Amino acid sequence: MEAELVEHIARNLVNKPEEVRVSRREGRNTVVIVLHVAPDDMGRVIGKNGRVANAIRSLLRAMSKDRKRIILEID
């Protein structure tokens, strides 16, 4: 469900929603979400000084039920 949220937000912020891909990898203590967008759209999901990415991270943390660390990577 974390991936679903990230994908939803990303698709609504980029110019090329069809190129948005999100994968999720779960470890023992962490969940890693990898967000891929078109190169031109990187800035839109990262934001000035990482503001957008950090806001997404903060929402992800609020969702974490089992206290796992959620890591959002953007490539």
Next chain:
Amino acid sequence: METIECTGETIEEAIQKGLDELGVTASDVMVTVLEEPSRGLFGLGAREARVRLQLIGARPAPPAPAITEMPSTLVSDDSLTDDDARIGKEVLAELLERMRIEADITVQRTEPSQQGEAAPWLLNVQGRHVSNLIGRRGETLASLQYITRLMTSRRLQRRANIIVDVDGYKSRRSDRLVQLALRMAEQAVKQGRTISLEPMPPNERRIIHLTLRNRPDVTTRSVGEGSSRKVTIVPK
């Protein structure tokens, strides 16, 4: 006259920080550059830019007019003719759904601030498990509002005039901050010394600045960087 000082890596950045904090645009302030940024030698002795912003003219925005008093009218869904309110609510509901948070969103029109600016719409999230959405010092709520505004603005293709609140957190907080500001100002004057408040996010610091801006006996100033930035109240 309200004055604040800000720092940043460049002069532009420092000015922008100050404008964000005051909630005004460049035409509302007079900027004095106190210190040019310098890179130093091999990173040694690097200095940040420091600027002073002074509000010019009367800005009648009372402290957080949007949410302090909440004399606003509740709007039922079918009468949501305004795009900001309608689309903002839609966007927020979609986000909450994906976060698996069951909640109701009420929409209120806030009081207009005097200067003919349109009053923002207040989207208040209510439900049983919404307290997670506030976070430490309202950080999660700030993120939720930021993302909601961003997505709404994109759909509207202009800036969305909305405020997101959770369980009335901001309006309660805003009332308390006004009280705190007044109390601490009294103390600063009585004791004749500068009083520092706890670190606060920009919107909260703004409430303190605005509450005390017309007082003849104190000035307010924000000091510190990032999440440790706080307001100090200085007796004149």
